Amino acid sequence: MNPWLIRLIVxxxxxxxxxxxxxxxxxxxxxxxxNCDDFFKKFNQAITIHPDKAAKLRRAHNTIRSKVSCYLKKxxxxxxxxxxxxxxxxxxxxxxxxxxxxxIDLAVLFPKDPxxxxxxxxxxxxxxxxxxTSKGVSNKMNCVRLNYVRDFHIDLPIYYKDKNSDKTYxxxxxxxxxxxxxxxxxxxFKKETSNNPQLIRIIRYLKAWADHTKTKTGKKxxxxxxxxxxxxxxxxxNSRDDVAFFNTSSAIMEYLHKKKTWNAIMPVAPGDDVMHRxxxxxxxxxxxxxxxxxxxxxxxxxxxxxxxxxxKWKSIFGxxx
Numbered sequence: 329m330n331p332w333l334i335r336l337i338v339x340x341x342x343x344x345x346x347x348x349x350x351x352x353x354x355x356x357x358x359x360x361x362x363n364c365d366d367f368f369k370k371f372n373q374a375i376t377i378h379p380d381k382a383a384k385l386r387r388a389h390n391t392i393r394s395k396v397s398c399y400l401k402k403x404x405x406x407x408x409x410x411x412x413x414x415x416x417x418x419x420x421x422x423x424x425x426x427x428x429x430x431x432i433d434l435a436v437l438f439p440k441d442p443x444x445x446x447x448x449x450x451x452x453x454x455x456x457x458x459x460x461t462s463k464g465v466s467n468k469m470n471c472v473r474l475n476y477v478r479d480f481h482i483d484l485p486i487y488y489k490d491k492n493s494d495k496t497y498x499x500x501x502x503x504x505x506x507x508x509x510x511x512x513x514x515x516x517f518k519k520e521t522s523n524n525p526q527l528i529r530i531i532r533y534l535k536a537w538a539d540h541t542k543t544k545t546g547k548k549x550x551x552x553x554x555x556x557x558x559x560x561x562x563x564x565x566n567s568r569d570d571v572a573f574f575n576t577s578s579a580i581m582e583y584l585h586k587k588k589t590w591n592a593i594m595p596v597a598p599g600d601d602v603m604h605r606x607x608x609x610x611x612x613x614x615x616x617x618x619x620x621x622x623x624x625x626x627x628x629x630x631x632x633x634x635x636x637x638x639x640k641w642k643s644i645f646g647x648x649x
Contacts, residue, residue, distance in 0.1 A: 358571055358629045362637040368569035371649050372529050375423040375536045377430060385480060389413065389434060392457065392474065392482065396436065399456030406452070409438045414485075414510040416552055419517050421531045425539040426646070430480035433471075435510050437496070438488040446499035449486055470500045485510075495597070512596040520560050526572055531559045533573050533645075537621060540646040547613045554592035554602050558583065570641070574625040581622050584615055 393411045400406050415433035416422040422430060442449055453472045457465045463475035471483040486499045487510070498508035521527050534555045542549050562579035566572040584590050590611070591601040603611070621644055628640035642649045 358574075359632065361633050362570070362629050362631040363568060364570045364628070364634060364637050364641055365568040367638055367641065367649065368529070368533065368573070371536070371645065372532060372569075374648050375425075375532060377422060377424045381430070381480070385417075385430075385432060388476070388480075388482060391460070392434060392484070395460065396453055396456045396484075400452060403455075404452055406442055406444075406449070407439050409436045411435065412437055412510060414514065416535075416556075418514055419521075419556075420528055421535065421552070421556060423532050423535050423539065425536075426543045432480050432482045433510075434482055434484050436484050436486050438486075440491060441488050441497075441505075446486055446503070446505075447501045449499070450501060453484055453486075467501065469502065498598075507597040509597055513594070516595050517556075517560075524565075526565060526569060527560065527563050529569060530563060530573055530576050531556050533569075534559055534577070536648075537644055540644075540648075541617055541621070544646075545613075545617070547617065548606065548610045549614055549617075550592065550606060551602055557592045557595075557602070570637070571629055574622070574629050577618065577622050577625060581618055584618070 389411070396411075397408050401408060412435040413433070414435050415431075417430075417432050422432075424430070436453065447467070450467045450472050454465050454467055457472070457474055461474060461476050463481075465472060465474045467473075468483070471485040474482045474484070476482075487496050487508070488499070488505070489496050495507050496509040496511070497505040499505050535552050538549045538552070538555060541547070558580045559576055562576050562583060564572060564575035564579055566575060590603070592603050594600055594602060606614070624640050624644050628637045628644075631637035631640065638649075
């Protein structure tokens with residue numbers, strides 16, 4: 329197979345990453361000898377949560393559902409909610425991060441407007457779960473968090489379904505109810521990634537790189553949700569996972585470079601920017617880090633042999649690669 333010739337990063341510009349200067353009109357060859365597709369597939373397995381942890385999580389969900397429902401029925405006049413797993417666990421993009429603590433979201437969905445403050449509902453849910461774990465339960469602005477000694481913590485955000493408008497609303501402590509539908513986002517995600525397991529793997533690789541880099545540098549990064557939105561927007565498929573990861577990361581870098589104010593907008597209600605919590609300085613730090621990563625990835629896919637390519641990828645992902 330003849331090697332590909334592709335653009336380095338951004339058309340028509342010169343930019344600096346660390347001490348190296350890159351010009352976009354420079355070309356390089358992606359070599360057959362650099363093929364690390366098999367290592368990427370093994371890495372995808374390495375960052376998958378262990379089956380025992382997944383089983384423990386399922387048991388925890390069932391217990392939480394039972395305890396919260398029983399408490400609300402006994403001590404309040406609130407309607408009994410349904411429960412809905414959301415976030416990366418539902419999408420299949422959850423990874424075993426370096427801390428081994430997974431962040432799981434279990435939505436609490438009431439069938440109608442509860443008619444009381446979100447803070448009051450949070451207190452009820454907290455009371456229902458007190459003593460459930462030795463690490464305890466606490467109220468956050470956006471959820472009730474149940475902490476476990478290891479493996480994971482479970483966040484319980486609160487929603488209700490308006491039967492008249494068929495819209496779903498999310499409640500945060502101290503704020504008005506806001507239209508937001510976790511099921512709509514999952515449906516959008518499944519449509520965008522339908523029959524495309526490679527795209528899901530690329531998202532997982534990006535999250536693994538971010539997890540490794542955050543641990544190494546102590547810097548604050550965009551959320552996994554932001555990385556997911558950018559990956560879907562910028563995905564460039566290839567028969568090799570290493571090349572698809574490089575191409576997609578390069579396209580994300582190109583987007584960040586071209587946009588004066590870059591963001592990650594939710595494709596469903598409320599259509600907010602999930603980057604709003606990062607400061608300008610934190611965004612600049614991330615821009616530098618992804619630039620360095622893309623530079624290393626370029627060296628990897630153009631390496632003269634697999635051993636040198638693997639060493640570059642290991643510097644990107646860490647010892648688990």
